[in-house]
Amino acid sequence: MKKLILGTVLGVAGMLVSCGPKSVAVTGPKYTSSEQLAQGKTIFENSCNRCHKLPDPAKHDDQGWINTLSRMAPKAKLSDDQHQMVYDYLISANKK
Template sequence: MKTKILSLITLVLLLTACGTKKTAVASAETAPAAKEAKTVELTPELAEGKNLYENSCVKCHKLYEPKKFTKEEWAPILVSMGKKAKLNETQLASVTNYIHSQL
């Protein structure tokens, strides 16, 4: 009976996660000239990058808004932090693509 309940819960969670539309919204503070917030729909790759960024980086320090730094400033930060977080090349590319999509 417990197995059936756990299986049902797992199935519901999986279906819920697959059906959820994930978007990121730039805040008005990061774009004061913009009257409306820019919405970026996250592809599966970008969602994975966001997940890696949020779960790997927060282990050691607070998360920074992607717009805090320029693309050029992010490059050495991501390489250095990627090594410390033990991200492989694919994972680092996902995080980099996510950060760049938010700029």
């Protein structure tokens, strides 16, 4: 009986998690205004610097930043918009 109840509870919990809101992955640039890029730089400097030295924007190409930020943005607790702004700042700084 305990196995049946535990299985039911775990099944319902799994369904609730799978039906929750999905994070939208960064797939390319979105924000281009100087204000949004400046905000991305501020988020990058304040959020990423909490745990480690800031990497050089030239460290990765566009796809490399997508991969890196996909791992790091959840650790930094960035919202989807913050994640996007950081990415857009990094690729804009990388192209200079």
